[in-house]
Amino acid sequence: MELLKETLGKIKELDKEAMGKARERINNLIKPEGSLGRLEEMAEKLVGITGKRFPKVDNRAVIVMAGDHGVYEEGVAPDPQIITAIQTCNFTKGITGVCALAKQAKADVISVDIGVASDLKEPRVINRKIKYGTDNMTKGPAMTRKEAIKALEVGIEIATDEIKKGRNLLATGEMGIGNTTPSTAIISVLGSYDPQEITGKGAGLSEEKVIHKARIIKKAIEINKPDPEDGIDVLSKVGGLEIGGMAGVMIAGAAERVPVVVDGLIATAAALIACKIEPKVKNYLFASHASLEKGAARASKLLGLEPMLNMDMRLGEGTGAVLTFNLIEAAVYMNNEMITFEEAGIMRD
Template sequence: MNILENTSMLETTLNNIEPLDEASIEAARHRLDRQAKPQGSLGKMEDICAQLAGIYRSKFFDTGKKVVIAFGADHGVYEEGVAPDPQEITKLQFPNFANGTCGVGTIAKFVGADVVAVDVGINTDEKMEGVLDYKIRKCTSNMAKGPAMTREEAVRCLEIGIEMSETYIQKGYTVVGIGEMGICNTTPSTAIISVIGGCDPKEITGIGAGLKKERLKHKVDVIRSAIELNKPNPKDGIDILAKVGGFEIGAMAGVILGCSANKTPVVIDGFISYAAALLAYTINPTSRDYMIGSHLSAEPGTQKALEIIKLSPVLNMDMRLGEGSGAALAFNIIEACNFTYKNMVTYDEIDMLGR
């Protein structure tokens, strides 16, 4: 862990991230093993319950109040032609996170969760209704021509995420998901995963939101040249974020770190959030223990990211929307796990074996 200047919030957060409570995990495993079923027969449901017990440091816990914290930002690398859609879509779509009419908004309504929309770098001066304004600046710099942001801005991203996580945890939310919006943000995300995974971008670059296959080589070349130009340190998550990242990706990483420090589970969404998870993991590996993977994204870099973090998502729905949609969908799975864990009878409670 680096000693950072002028980063007291970040340093304090990192110092407060502790391993899961093994005694609570053991107590949960004992209850799961004594329930009226073959041991281990509920698979990942049991793993999630044990993990939650370790996170909350309690044999029983409440997963009822859920929120997706989503961040919006634009990217200077867009000018390299790495995305098929107009950049303006970011500012047009992001208010729909707040009013509940986009993908994550509608799924969140169904599962009884809230969505918070936070602008950390959308390329507009317009105020967006319902969107919290934490704009660092309008759009990152073009990483194909130099660093995407300064190191100070990278730290600011992380601290905004930490602040958002702490705000909503203090409001009583017990499960936090992360989401994002930013045209062409698969490009910096792929760069982040390439750097941390030590692989050539060609191995993991996908079409994102519909890039034509004949443009895929160009996208690969842009990512590769940005990495070669900026030379991010693969062991320094803040340096990677500054050199080839995005404001919304850094803010999501900050939420992960903030949730970890505040002993709250954080549900990881799809490909963009995997990049954020890798940054958080690189900055503080213990943060991985607080992550729950929601779904297996259809983007090709998914497997590389999940292998590094050692996350096993609970859903495989061929989804690649982003926004936090997979995290919201997984909330019901998490609640089902907890409900079953609390309410299934144990052998100690009934004479199941006729003794």
């Protein structure tokens, strides 16, 4: 708990003075004012996050948190749970979806076992296992409050270690069969949504199974009664270890003034937890893509960040977040490489 408190205490507002100077310069770049749209907004925000006039995003990584879920035994996912363990190891081999896109984006993939239900023999996976999957949230809390805080702190530790190595852009990814169930539960609680309205098919459930999944989520919420004003309570009662880990990465990024890119539905649920714990975290986040998963649009609206891309993606793993690394880099290049009218020797009225 001390690490969490200490990290939260370091989170400050964006550097408004630096942002003002950045906006003035961006408005005077050799182009019509506002003509590069959201790239201009991104560049200004990056200056506010870092406090640097010409920030860099050339040392980047996606931190993939992996964990299993006790609620899996309620039939909320079509795939065998062992896939979590297999894919967690595969991230270190460069052969998954996020690995392919990370290679193109010149980013590293960091695989973390924060709660996989089996022991992994791959030494390149960072072993920070808190427990062998969460408990079944239809029978009680998914984890204790102490375990939820530990999940947050694991994320803080992993992200802080990477930042100390020079990382200047991070993304959150995840792996956990069945994890759209706790994610949807979190969004339902924090947004006061009926689970039936926002529950999607995840990895490929039939319509009948989606209805069942929504009922399971509703049952878990009714049994545990998570407090929507207490992000840690929501995480512990209906969340996941990997969701807590991702939230911790976001909190650490805010504390260290490093931007963090949020992936789809599950990462957005983690962002909602992080921002419930400390609202200023939102200032340090970029929303990557509009996931095709049913509850994603509501989640993004609840978070209050507009995604950059709409690619009909819903894989997870951090794929959408890594894809937008290229756009963030473009915003940096715009800011760093373009000259102003004055620098070009052009006088304007």
